Amino acid sequence: MKKRVHQLLSSRPVRFFEQVDSTQDVALQWLHEGAVAGSVVIADEQLKGRGRQGRTWHTPPCVALAVSVILKPVLEQLPQITMLGALAIAGMLDSIGVQNVSIKWPNDVQVDGRKISGVLPEAVWDGHKLRGVALGMGVNVRNDFRASELEQTATSIESVLGRTVDRGELLVELLNQVDAGLKQMRDDTLFDTWRSLLNTLGREVTIHDVTGTAEAVDRQGALLVRDSAGVVHRILAGDVAFGR
Ligand code: BTN
Numbered sequence: 203m204k205k206r207v208h209q210l211l212s213s214r215p216v217r218f219f220e221q222v223d224s225t226q227d228v229a230l231q232w233l234h235e236g237a238v239a240g241s242v243v244i245a246d247e248q249l250k251g252r253g254r255q256g257r258t259w260h261t262p263p264c265v266a267l268a269v270s271v272i273l274k275p276v277l278e279q280l281p282q283i284t285m286l287g288a289l290a291i292a293g294m295l296d297s298i299g300v301q302n303v304s305i306k307w308p309n310d311v312q313v314d315g316r317k318i319s320g321v322l323p324e325a326v327w328d329g330h331k332l333r334g335v336a337l338g339m340g341v342n343v344r345n346d347f348r349a350s351e352l353e354q355t356a357t358s359i360e361s362v363l364g365r366t367v368d369r370g371e372l373l374v375e376l377l378n379q380v381d382a383g384l385k386q387m388r389d390d391t392l393f394d395t396w397r398s399l400l401n402t403l404g405r406e407v408t409i410h411d412v413t414g415t416a417e418a419v420d421r422q423g424a425l426l427v428r429d430s431a432g433v434v435h436r437i438l439a440g441d442v443a444f445g446r
Contacts, residue, residue: 203246203264206370211377215241221263223250226324229270229336233326239274239334242377251340253320254309255441259340265358267341267373271380274334275387280325281423282387284309285396287321287337290379292399294341297375300362304401307416307425307442312401316357318342339376343369393421408443416442 207218215238217228225243227250232241245268251259261268275283288309295303295311295318302314311319322338342358344366359367386392397403397419407416407427414429425437 203370207244207373210370210374211242214377217241217243219243219245221245221247221249224248224252225268225270226252226322226336226338229272229338230324230326233272233334233336237272237334239272240381241272243270243272243336244268244373252322252338253340254322255439259320259322261340262345264369265342265344265346267339267343267369267376269340269373269376270336270338271377272334273337273380273384275332277332279387280332280335281421282392283323283335283337284321284423285392286380286383286387287323287339288319289392289396289399290376290383291319291321291339291341293379293382294372294376295359297379298359298363298367298372300359303399305396305399307400307402307419308423308439313357313362315401316355318357318359318362337380341372341376343367343372390421396423402442406445408445409437409440412437 204218208216222245225245228243247263248261248268251261253259288305288311291311292303304312306312309321310317319341324336326333344360345358347353347356383392402416405416412427412435414427416425417428418426427435
């Protein structure tokens with residue numbers, strides 16, 4: 203896989219690992235060392251993959267995509283980076299014919315309500331100055347969740363398509379989608395597309411200690427939830443549970 207990845211991505215700096223603790227850790231360190239925008243870290247297996255909210259993200263050998271892309275947005279664009287990650291994955295899925303793709307706020311990509319991919323953006327700062335972002339994306343390609351505790355909540359590309367796909371081609375398409383999304387950050391296009399793919403709006407949700415209707419999202423990516431007393435709560439991060 204290593205040789206192929208370097209061939210496929212010859213136009214950008216790449217660090218490929220057959221096995222690594224977390225591509226995010228490598229990318230964050232690389233950012234400290236001066237990595238340029240567009241650099242990517244890829245692994246065939248992660249031993250300590252990290253998910254949102256301090257969770258673990260499992261990347262068993264050769265069945266998934268584990269990618270961290272280094273980006274250099276301006277500060278005002280930072281909220282859009284999480285949208286960009288989810289949309290790049292949704293675009294990649296669309297390009298290979300996966301249907302019923304939606305985004306569970308803020309950036310879980312789902313197919314038929316089951317998670318197929320997760321996004322973890324992490325920023326590196328020089329004091330108040332934004333040095334860059336490591337946009338981590340994990341995609342389940344041929345993971346088999348049958349008879350696992352995730353059977354009802356997770357899925358993979360090959361399970362939904364019923365055919366094999368090429369991880370190298372997916373990787374190229376994913377990075378093309380990231381590049382395309384970066385161009386859409388200049389106006390509202392990216393935000394509008396992200397909002398249109400959310401499966402969370404209009405539904406009863408519980409998040410942190412708030413229960414109510416997920417009414418809207420704002421341009422910062424925050425979720426606006428109206429509780430039964432009519433109070434609107436602006437929530438910047440967290441895990442949505444559907445229903446009361
Ligand atoms: C989530 O919890 O939904 C986010 C999961 C993000 C996983 C990816 S895999 C590549 C990158 N490296 C990591 O350690 N995490 C991200």
